[in-house]
Amino acid sequence: MANENEPSVPSKFGTCCEGLKEAMAGEDFDPLIAEEEGVLYLAVGLVEMEDEEGEQGMIDHPVYFCPFCGTKVQDPEEVKAKIGDDKDAES
Numbered sequence: 082m083a084n085e086n087e088p089s090v091p092s093k094f095g096t097c098c099e100g101l102k103e104a105m106a107g108e109d110f111d112p113l114i115a116e117e118e119g120v121l122y123l124a125v126g127l128v129e130m131e132d133e134e135g136e137q138g139m140i141d142h143p144v145y146f147c148p149f150c151g152t153k154v155q156d157p158e159e160v161k162a163k164i165g166d167d168k169d170a171e172s
Contacts, residue, residue, distance in 0.1 A: 094121045100149030112139060114148075119163050121154055 094116055095102035104110040113124045122141040130136040143160045146153055 092116055093119075094154055097147050097152035097154065098150040101147050101154075104149070114144075115141065120160050123148065 092105055095105040101114075104114050105116070115122045115124075121144045123144045124139040125142045126140040127137045128140055130138050143155065143157075145155055145157065145160075
């Protein structure tokens with residue numbers, strides 16, 4: 082997720098509809114919707130962290146279609162190219 086001290090870089094995500102634009106700009110959906118390394122992710126679950134007792138972490142999955150309007154925002158090949166083969170980019 083973006084560092085609050087870093088200058089904001091315009092995102093290619095959020096141009097398809099006002100819903101995604103507002104979700105990307107506001108803090109209401111943070112950290113449910115995040116952009117990292119040019120890939121749009123949606124938090125799909127929680128997992129108990131092994132290192133820290135009682136702490137939970139988010140499980141993120143690349144978003145291929147806008148959750149608000151259904152417009153295609155990225156494809157598996159594009160995601161795989163950006164994050165490499167070490168992460169799962171399958172739908």
